[in-house]
Amino acid sequence: MCEICRVRTRKYIFFFTFAYYHGFLSKHFVLVTNNSFPKIRIKDIAGIAGVSPGTVDRVLHNRGEVSENTRKRILGIIHELNYQPDILASALASKKRYRIAALIPEAKPGSTFWKYPLKGIEDGLREINHFGISLDMYYFDYFDRNSFLKQSARAIKDKPNGLILAPVFSEEASLVVKNCNDQDIPVVLINASVCMENCIAFVGQDSLQSGMVAAKLMDYGLRDNPGILIVNFIREEGKQLHLLKREEGFRNYYAKTSQAGCPVLDYLNVSDIIDRKKEKILKDAIFSSRIPISGIFVTNSRVFHVARFLEKNSINNITLIGYDLLEENKAYLRKGVIDFLISQKPREQGLKSLMTLYHHVVLKKEVEKNQYLPIDIITKENLEHYSFT
Amino acid sequence: MCEICRVRTRKYIFFFTFAYYHGFLSKHFVLVTNNSFPKIRIKDIAGIAGVSPGTVDRVLHNRGEVSENTRKRILGIIHELNYQPDILASALASKKRYRIAALIPEAKPGSTFWKYPLKGIEDGLREINHFGISLDMYYFDYFDRNSFLKQSARAIKDKPNGLILAPVFSEEASLVVKNCNDQDIPVVLINASVCMENCIAFVGQDSLQSGMVAAKLMDYGLRDNPGILIVNFIREEGKQLHLLKREEGFRNYYAKTSQAGCPVLDYLNVSDIIDRKKEKILKDAIFSSRIPISGIFVTNSRVFHVARFLEKNSINNITLIGYDLLEENKAYLRKGVIDFLISQKPREQGLKSLMTLYHHVVLKKEVEKNQYLPIDIITKENLEHYSFT
């Protein structure tokens, strides 16, 4: 039913397409291009359409000033030949510059998590900076709402072409997102999610599901000893939604799936800020618990506080599960005090956030809205091969 | 001690560098460039050195025909200004083409593993094909040595600029590597390792360590029930080195680390090819074992054979651990027949292999020789977020 024509050289492309467009060939004619196919250029399209390259360019970039007639003709040819612009030549010629801003917590000694997303962003930048992309970092203090407000104001004032945002303070972050929306600055959320309808993407972990994974590991190891303590190290009651989600996932698993049936779950909220009281609170919770504790699940990276306590008190019959490959946590994992760490691919979070903005802002491609990264299970045995992920 | 000068515009760069090179500035002068720094071009270097761009290019690419004197002068300036070539412009101007060949098993229904490395290679290609890179695939039959020989001969005859090689048949693969060496075709090994001294890199998993991870999971779940069966599904006795390594890692863990002390380990080799006998062999091994079996470790992706057997015979008190997210394995993981799967990041293996060749062949950068990928632990709970890794 169709004539098929394999084309190799520009001359042939020109001939067939020209003929096709001027009605010399059957409407069932199909142009089959192959591997050793010479690239179609704007010039070729212009030649076939009988216009100048400038006009094709105007059509390609929707910058108007083209009659509807020629526009349609050109779009037809572009479509027929499956024209793919040469993004190298494009980037080289258009001296467009894009500024991406990243608003994330500063990595501090003792809170090293955020150095990995930063590394991911920097690694990504190295791959795409040729395309005229530059990066501005706005660091804030993880514990200081005011520093977040200050840095977010700075970032927005600089009017970047895109923003990577760690919504550590969820309410304030929502305002930032709204603000960006008003100024047409696309936002990608990293690590935690908030106000999704106004963001182009979220890159991070499925918190609910990661709680289920933690519970599975707990359950698998402690089939018959159901005394479990959940510890939340929090900044403010009820504000860090992803921690609540993790706890919910953990509880869901035990409510529905556990092989041991529903065990006794206890929980404890400890302030993440006041340091001196942590130990006493843990001591009370563990020693005077109404149930003998055989497993502890910490819903974030502060699991090393518990590990330190267990080690000090020579308690080694408690299974301990927490989050993230902080240096302290890694050390306790190696020693066997922590049994499992759930990791969130922090480096990839950074990398993917940047790439998502690049695809959206520069290449103008569709991007996936929910980019859930794998929930990595880390043990002493596979830790070393995860160092840079 | 040093004069510091922040430069912004080309004019200043020219002035300072020119002055510096002609002795008008102190030797302690340091050129500090910053973010909003205009790119240094070949033209700038040529201007300062008082030569033409062509000469600078000759120096940059070591293509001789330059007097030692000017060569040194130009190299000095290049170094001083930390010149970074614009790889976009370079790729656009030099119409160089690079052909990468990939020699990997064909993904078949029932053996879907290799479709993920392929996907990784294809995804990577899409990022770099602008740079004149094309890909030729040479698929062979995982079970057929002759098809490997045939396809490898084809691949080499086509003289690619680089080869991605899955050394499924280790001895034959060594010959291929030697052959490539003679013709200056760089080789990246994917998934399994062989003949490393002649390859530029290996991309895959640390097999010994992955066996340790499997053992850890087994041990953690079965502290008191030490009857464990190791099952090897093999093509030929002693030929698939990475399977032996996995078993070795598993045994090492139990010999050294196990909390239960050294448990009773039994093992079984089953031919991967003759299908009808598998079930009977498993039945004999499990039912008439000298120890009651409470855990089975399968050293590769054929774990679904065991899962099928366990399910058919309604045995559900045996912990089952194996490798790879084949469709069959995923189904048994979801049902709870398989407890854990170790995954090897098959897609990333493909992606990294291609990128390694790109960096080596096109960008002429140093590449890391041993690229061990994370040893992913997959459970029913985190399976869905690993689909495409």
Next chain:
DNA sequence: CTGAAAGCGCTTACAG
């Protein structure tokens, strides 16, 4: 051993 010129494919003013 060195330089001048043309070209890679696309974009950007500018002239009509």
Next chain:
DNA sequence: CTGAAAGCGCTTACAG
């Protein structure tokens, strides 16, 4: 509404 020309930074013959 359309076209001709110059230029992005680098490379490739070619002439001397």
